[in-house]
Amino acid sequence: MTKMFSSNLLRRICCRSLPSLLGTIVVLWFCSSQVLVAMAAAGTKVGYLPRVIQEQPLPFELETGYIGVGESEDIQLFYYFVKSESNPSDDPIVVWVSGGPGCSSFFAMTQEIGPLIMDLPKNVSVLPTFSLNPYSWTKVASFVYLDLPVGTGFSYAKSAKNYTSDTLEASNHGAEFIRKWLIDYPEYQSNSFYVGGDSYSGTLIPMFAQAISNGNDAMLKPAINFKGYLLGNGVTHFSEHDYTYQFALGYGLISEEFAEKSYDDCIRNPDKKPFFTKCQLDMVQFLMLTFVNNAAYILDTSCLAKNGAEDVISGKAFVPTKRFNGVNANIFNRYLLCRSDLIAAQYVNVESVQEALHVKKGSIDHWEQCRGDLPYNNNVRDSMQYHANLSTKGYRSLIYNGDRDLFIPSLSAEAWTKSLNYSIIDDWRPWFVNNQIVGYTRTFSNNMTYAKIKGSGHLAPSVTPLQCFAMFKRWISYEKL
Incomplete structure (x- = not known):
């Protein structure tokens, strides 16, 4: 694996360098078969996107491209690179992977932490438009929004359309991607690097970070100036559900009597029958009691609950309210939450959109969010060992959670x-934005910071963008929340 990886790096380095007079023939011979691949791998500027900001040139710098990883660079990983709006030559760079697994980071770029936000459509029959996000995290850092693992978004395998990957392989692909990306963008080799993600990426990102660290320890070139990672409402281990009963009871979604019965059936005296144990029946009842709540944001109704589905389909869920309003800046809308993948x-x-993004024709059949x-x-069912190991190496980390998330409760x-x-060097305390309490930390x-965000959900930056931007800006700048 290391030998193959080093060989691929050498090809990219030699093809991106000006050969000296001595050895020109040797270098040209070695690189000749790789020139087109290297040229294709480098990012291409995206000047404008259809239906974005009234069809005007983009007011931020966006590049897209593919990086080949794995054996013979068979895996082609697609990325969106948005340069920092402050000082891209010095600002940190974050490689962001959305959850799923299988969710394209186009979501993060256009509906969560990126420079664009999807406008609320007037009806389902027209293509959406996009506006600038005043709370984009790219205002203080550059972001590489990566479609990982292979098969996600526009990332594909040249040899097989349904290439099967796994968590360990995806983390290694991610680390290899960054090193090759730095060869294509040598001007950023001294920038601080972070990796981040949310939801399912809570499992992948610590492994991704570990793979980067392992590569640096092995002295792979170029070295990555790796500083740490951040996770939002991340799946860390698959016992998060142990906290859902406590969470549901605390927010009044279930009764104290039912919580006590479930604890007795599932913990104190579990039924050993092979089918339909008391605990399993309790779980079914729990789902029925909490079904009407949107599990990603319990302050809202489920998309499939009574009237919820009808309102979304008919468009009645669309409420033309202001999106940004002081400390409670909120872009959450049921219509977008329930239909954003289809939109x-x-x-x-x-x-025309894929042409603007420089997508290779025929590389995928149909894009899905x-x-x-x-x-x-x-x-990998538990990423705790990776957090523990990264901690011993002194890497920084930000773990944040919306406190209205039933999927991954903040309690977990x-x-x-x-x-x-x-x-604990800074004990449990409130943190503020515009002199108003917005959470606890x-x-x-x-070097691990935990932040709870009041009134937020599973995808916290989509629900509470101002608060999350303030959180990220302070943390990435080494400031206290």
């Missing part, structure tokens, strides 16, 4: 960050 696919699958049939083996994140048993001696 985004309607837009991205337009030929979140691919449900991704050939992927989720072979608070428990596992504390379970690493590092001393604590910082540990292993």
